[in-house]
């Protein structure tokens with residue numbers, strides 16, 4: 001059985017988080033069950049972009065600091081790193097408050113700048129992961145629970161995409177981003193290539209709507225933890241009220257026969273007997289309605305059934321960040337206007353994820369609007 005623990009935590013005050021973390025880890029044997037004295041322990045929070053903690057884009061610094069303290073108390077050396085979607089780790093660490101919190105707690109930031117080539121175990125034969133991440137004795141995954149325009153949910157499995165070093169991300173998006181199933185397979189293979197010891201989810205304030213960067217903070221008051229990130233995500237999605245058919249990672253994990261996708265494989269522990277029932281999370285606008293369609297129909301109706309990014313002229317400052325990040329180079333800036341080539345666009349939504357000015361909206365075809373997609 002895959003054990004998943006969830007506990008309530010009403011706020012990010014250090015005492016409350018420390019108390020909740022202890023209750024969270026006790027059923028798993030405590031931090032000492034994962035960290036031995038002298039080990040290098042890499043904590044991998046979500047450091048997507050340089051945003052303030054209250055915007056709920058990044059893992060909250062209070063939780064990162066508490067986990068650092070627990071690692072140090074177990075005798076480990078706590079390193080914290082990620083490969084942000086936009087900007088440097090130094091900039092994201094500064095604005096999110098993570099760097100200051102980590103250093104005050106006795107840990108240190110460790111850049112993901114050096115590549116370690118890992119031999120893939122499935123479809124992807126080569127993965128360029130961060131050396132710091134690969135060579136740590138122990139990895140602890142610290143995702144933020146958020147909706148995600150491409151994958152519906154970003155939590156335990158999707159957070160590990162940050163182990164791919166900067167420029168290699170765009171290449172993998174281009175290769176795998178044409179199909180959600182393929183991209184989900186890539187995420188699962190990254191998670192398997194370098195397994196994490198533990199996943200601890202920041203669900204105290206989560207994000208709903210147009211996540212992972214432009215959604216709305218949603219107070220949930222929960223921390224979740226487990227050894228298997230797939231099982232943790234299954235429970236997180238159930239709490240968020242997201243149906244399994246909208247979760248490519250869960251569907252692909254089930255297709256591959258990986259454990260953790262079924263509730264009868266999961267032992268729930270923690271403050272409550274069952275996950276709390278909450279109002280289902282608002283889903284991102286960019287989700288398409290391709291699920292379950294045969295392949296040829298997906299190709300035929302692609303432009304009708306999948307929304308397309310479109311610039312909001314009054315917000316767009318033509319900075320070019322989205323153009324430079326677009327894996328298939330579908331964005332051009334011509335005559336003071338941003339254009340998206342619908343034929344090239346693979347609907348990975350990296351542009352919306354990375355635009356610092358919230359200047360891209362979701363454009364839906366008439367058919368898509370008529371069927372309520």
Ligand code: SF4
Pocket residue numbers: 311315316317318319320321322323338354355356357358359360
């Ligand atoms: S849409 Fe956003 S990222 Fe793209 S050019 Fe405009 S402001 Fe920059």
Ligand code: SF4
Pocket residue numbers: 309325326327328329330331340344345346347348349350351352
């Ligand atoms: S235009 Fe946006 S959604 Fe389309 S491929 Fe480029 S980054 Fe992805």
